[in-house]
Amino acid sequence: MNEIEDIEKKIFDIIESLRPVLQEDDGDVEFVEYDKNKHYVNVRLLGNCKTCPLSSMTLQAGILRALKNEINEIERVMEVK
Secondary structure (H helix, E strand, C coil): CCHHHHHHHHHHHHHHHHHHHHHCCCEEEEEEEEECCCCEEEEEEEEHHHHCCCHHHHHHHHHHHHHHHHCCCCCEEEECC
């Protein structure tokens, strides 16, 4: 695997580890892509997470923090539809 594939695998694994917590409230998250130029992670919020007023907190305080703890290159998490 190359460096980008390694980062994408780590991102996928971290997001997979967060999914059960979101699924407890009938929500979910899906890894879409890693933008290697901007160092952004694009995710899709599913279920209750799509319409939750706290979804920005989930993205920034939950998902971004978990990713940055393991992967220094990550700058931002973006929601895509």
